[in-house]
Amino acid sequence: MVNAAAGLTFRDSTDADVDVLVALIESAYRGDASRAGWTTEADILEGQRTDPAGVLDVIKGPDGNLLVVEREGRVVACCQLEHRGTHAYFGMFAVSPDLQGAGLGKVVIAEAERRARQDWGVTEMHMTVISVRDDLIAWYERRGYRRTGKMTPFPYGDERFGIPQRSDLQFELLVKPLV
Template sequence: MHIAPANPQDRDALLALIQSAYRGESSRAGWTTEADLLGGQRTDPEGLDAIFANPKQTLLAARQDGDLVGCIALTDKGAGRHYFGMLTIAPTQQGAGLGKQLLAAAEQQARDAGASVMEMWVIKQRADLIAWYERRGYLATGRHEPFPMADPRFGLPKRDDLEFAVFEKPLG
């Protein structure tokens, strides 16, 4: 797998990949689906454009044999902290270790940029995904953040109790 920063020309392919991994019937081919929790979109063109336009953000793309199979968004929050989100692996490729590789590459990029802590948010109802992150060294902070329930840019909630649990990992 080859991992490198994505560019604006990748936007449409990234949108399709992200949507297929998180929402709708196609997402059910993998284990990271949010289709039972959320309908609608996972992100939109403007959201990806904002990442490409922000010098504190990077979107890494993973390619296998030239095909886009994954991505992860990184944000430099300053003071030695980075945040990652939108870790995505094509549904039919999930379970093959690509997510581990992509996350490790993102953590290394954060270390190289001077980060000592990586932060991430995950929907608290995603026990299977939380367990996966815990196996990779992410620890619950006890902090929770509200899910943007009324903002369709992030999906259409199918439950009224969604919220994010905040996790951190020391990158030392």
């Protein structure tokens, strides 16, 4: 297998990255293009996953940023890291569909955890995942995250987050100790 970490560059995003990040996130989760990878949400949500304003809000946020991952000058992955007191929040995680399944996601999440520990001294990483995404939750569990059973409602009626194709969507909090 190819070394997933080979040739990767990690950096904080800037305003100039907004369009490419929106395209990456959309390609990983929505529409037919997302079906090339395994993280697609196309069967449970239509419409957009994010938009330029949402990405810019994360970039401009006072307590975090979007981490951009490049290989040979091409943006191949990203994730949100936000400092929230004693823990960090991990979100907006996307890997280019044509690179999914080769270990790149494992490298990105490990770097995000390392940065959260080193930069903020936090002891936990939190994330929320749509509770019906069993395959994705299992992937996170293999990385040390645990299900908490704490649920928050999906924002039905707010098309900024997509158009639900089922009525049972909610977010579950996953937590991992960073020790």
